[in-house]
Amino acid sequence: MKLASSGAASVRLPCVVIQQQEIDVITADQIKPKEKGKSDFFSWQLYRWAKKRPEAMKIWSSTWNCVSGIDAEKTVLYIGFERDGDWIHARQLRNLCLHGSNLDCWAYGPCHDTRNWVDITDQFWERYFEIGVCAIHGDYAHNWSNGIDTRTCRYCGKTETKQIKPVTTEVWVAV
Numbered sequence: 001m002k003l004a005s006s007g008a009a010s011v012r013l014p015c016v017v018i019q020q021q022e023i024d025v026i027t028a029d030q031i032k033p034k035e036k037g038k039s040d041f042f043s044w045q046l047y048r049w050a051k052k053r054p055e056a057m058k059i060w061s062s063t064w065n066c067v068s069g070i071d072a073e074k075t076v077l078y079i080g081f082e083r084d085g086d087w088i089h090a091r092q093l094r095n096l097c098l099h100g101s102n103l104d105c106w107a108y109g110p111c112h113d114t115r116n117w118v119d120i121t122d123q124f125w126e127r128y129f130e131i132g133v134c135a136i137h138g139d140y141a142h143n144w145s146n147g148i149d150t151r152t153c154r155y156c157g158k159t160e161t162k163q164i165k166p167v168t169t170e171v172w173v174a175v
């Protein structure tokens with residue numbers, strides 16, 4: 001896969017070590033879930049994307065989101081490729097990875113603040129091979145192994161302890 005670079009900065013290709021073998025290209029086969037149509041450690045949607053768009057595997061931490069627009073405090077991940085200067089053809093990663101979502105790709109330009117999007121391709125793919133879907137969905141994708149008072153995610157290792165909290169409810173009472 002040849003990735004476009006913008007400006008003078010050189011772009012390092014995603015590089016991960018799998019089974020002692022260094023590779024510089026993420027291919028669909030490397031991120032294929034075991035069962036067809038079902039996400040496990042790997043996302044089925046991301047696998048579909050990799051198969052359909054092998055040239056669009058760069059990842060950005062974007063300062064633009066479809067709810068509040070340009071917002072540097074609320075960055076979201078996008079996957080895609082660069083073209084024509086500040087234009088990035090991409091898809092919001094979490095949205096892409098929703099079960100049953102399509103594989104559409106959109107063009108983002110200067111009005112989406114693409115100049116300030118940060119290329120985190122290497123970090124993301126390393127993390128994805130380390131913790132799987134938790135790298136995409138954060139707290140929404142854990143695969144819990146339940147203990148009595150604690151539970152641990154089989155993918156990312158996050159552990160939580162069970163706590164009992166009293167709940168206060170507001171009710172209307174006749175006078």
Ligand SMILES: [Zn+2]
Pocket residue numbers: 134141142143153154155156157158
């Ligand atoms: Zn997890």
